[in-house]
Amino acid sequence: MLACFFLSFFLFLLLFVWVALLLFWCVRSFVSRKQALFFQSVHRTRSFPFPSTHPPPSTTMPVKFKDMSKKSKDLLSKGFDANSSVSVTAKASNGVKYTANIKSKGEKAVAGDVGAEFKHSSGFEVKKLAVSNDGKLSSDINLTGVVDNTTFGLSVVLLPLDLLADDGKGKEKAEVNVRHEHEKFSAGLTVSPVGPTSASLDLSVAAIDNVVIGGSYQGHLDDAWEHSEAQAAISYSTGDSAVALGASKLFQKFQLSGFHQHNADLAFAASVGLTREDPRKASISVGAAYNLDADTSVKAKLDVPSASTDDASLSLSFKQKINANVRLTAASKIDLDPNGDDLFGANLALGLELGAL
Numbered sequence: 625m626l627a628c629f630f631l632s633f634f635l636f637l638l639l640f641v642w643v644a645l646l647l648f649w650c651v652r653s654f655v656s657r658k659q660a661l662f663f664q665s666v667h668r669t670r671s672f673p674f675p676s677t678h679p680p681p682s683t684t685m686p687v688k689f690k691d692m693s694k695k696s697k698d699l700l701s702k703g704f705d706a707n708s709s710v711s712v713t714a715k716a717s718n719g720v721k722y723t724a725n726i727k728s729k730g731e732k733a734v735a736g737d738v739g740a741e742f743k744h745s746s747g748f749e750v751k752k753l754a755v756s757n758d759g760k761l762s763s764d765i766n767l768t769g770v771v772d773n774t775t776f777g778l779s780v781v782l783l784p785l786d787l788l789a790d791d792g793k794g795k796e797k798a799e800v801n802v803r804h805e806h807e808k809f810s811a812g813l814t815v816s817p818v819g820p821t822s823a824s825l826d827l828s829v830a831a832i833d834n835v836v837i838g839g840s841y842q843g844h845l846d847d848a849w850e851h852s853e854a855q856a857a858i859s860y861s862t863g864d865s866a867v868a869l870g871a872s873k874l875f876q877k878f879q880l881s882g883f884h885q886h887n888a889d890l891a892f893a894a895s896v897g898l899t900r901e902d903p904r905k906a907s908i909s910v911g912a913a914y915n916l917d918a919d920t921s922v923k924a925k926l927d928v929p930s931a932s933t934d935d936a937s938l939s940l941s942f943k944q945k946i947n948a949n950v951r952l953t954a955a956s957k958i959d960l961d962p963n964g965d966d967l968f969g970a971n972l973a974l975g976l977e978l979g980a981l
Contacts, residue, residue: 686810688803689826689838692859693868695883699893700911703923703941704955706973713979719743721980723754728973759784777801821845822852835860876900889915906931919945926960936960951977 687694709727716722719742726736739754739762747769754762761782768775779799801814809829816822821844828838835858842853857870864885871878879897886892891913898906911925923941938958945951953975959966 686805686808686828686830686836686838688810688812689828689840689855689857692828692836692838692857693866693870693879693881693883693895695866696868696881696893696895699883699891699913699923700895700909700925703943703953704925704939704957705975706955706957706971708973709953709975711975711977711979713977713981715980771804773806774802774804777803824853834862873899904931933960933962935964945981949979949981951981953977 705727707728709725711726712724714722721741722738723740724736724738726734728734735757737754737756739752741750741752743749747767749766749768750763751766752762752764756762761780763780764777765779766775766777770776777800779797779801781795781797783796796818797816798818799814799816801812803810803812805811807830809827811827812825814824822842823844824840824842826838826840828836831837837856837858839856840853841851841855843849843851851874853872854874855870855872856875857868859866859868861867866883868881869878870881877897877899879895881893881895883893884891892911893913894908894910896906896908907930908928909925911923913921913923915921921943925939926936927939928936937960940956940958942954943951944953955973955975956970958968958970961967
């Protein structure tokens with residue numbers, strides 16, 4: 625019991641210090657920027673014979689709503705896949721990119737797919753066209769240039785002889801979407817006419833300098849129109865730091881995330897989530913990424929999913945680019961639950977990427 629207590633205390637102390645440092649860096653960036661803008665405005669009010677050499681204040685272009693906390697999400701999720709994999713990429717002279725992937729799924733199951741990507745100068749783009757080993761056909765097609773700053777899209781998933789799943793929600797899908805991006809906002813609308821009929825709308829707006837607010841709504845048609853999801857978020861970002869606060873699950877779940885690029889090689893991220901049902905059980909994740917050199921990078925993250933050492937884990941990731949056509953990856957997850965049956969037990973997943981990296 626004493627060992628569990630000290631381990632829990634150490635984990636929470638480490639998480640508290642990490643989150644505090646991220647918030648400190650973001651606040652310091654915000655204050656430094658406001659001071660620079662203040663001195664710039666004072667400088668412009670005075671009479672000088674020569675024009676000011678201070679650069680004009682930059683404005684934050686609004687990102688898509690789903691990307692408002694992208695930096696922290698990517699650092700805390702990408703590269704930690706627990707499944708071994710092999711991927712091959714090739715690019716033809718006409719610009720078509722071909723991919724093939726094989727990934728382990730459990731002890732005996734294996735998943736794989738082959739796909740292609742293509743972009744034409746007319747604005748027609750096939751972002752994804754893939755066939756998996758279970759017969760699933762997936763495609764994402766975009767068209768730009770028809771209307772200024774507007775992208776039209778079509779997303780389709782087809783399964784062989786399986787139009788509807790057992791739950792009636794449907795595994796297959798056909799979605800039509802349109803997105804318009806402006807200097808001050810980004811808005812998207814997605815409509816699915818079949819399996820089941822549904823619609824979603826998202827909007828993000830650059831409220832003031834470096835601050836973006838946004839929200840999204842999803843609903844589907846059953847016997848009557850039902851609300852599926854409602855989300856809202858606000859984010860503040862500078863060149864090297866970003867903080868986002870969001871609400872999801874019809875405002876039943878909340879998450880605060882932060883990201884800081886310390887230098888060109890070192891970055892930190894943290895995320896804290898809680899629910900209205902049980903706000904005492906907060907989920908906490910902290911992580912870091914470091915580039916050892918131009919071809920080698922390592923990542924680590926600590927996950928505490930329930931504000932205690934229950935199911936706590938440490939994940940590690942390694943990437944090594946051997947040459948222009950070969951890259952090796954490795955990921956491991958270490959159990960830190962002192963009450964579990966496999967304390968400090970670890971699994972290892974290896975990956976091999978071949979082709980045009």
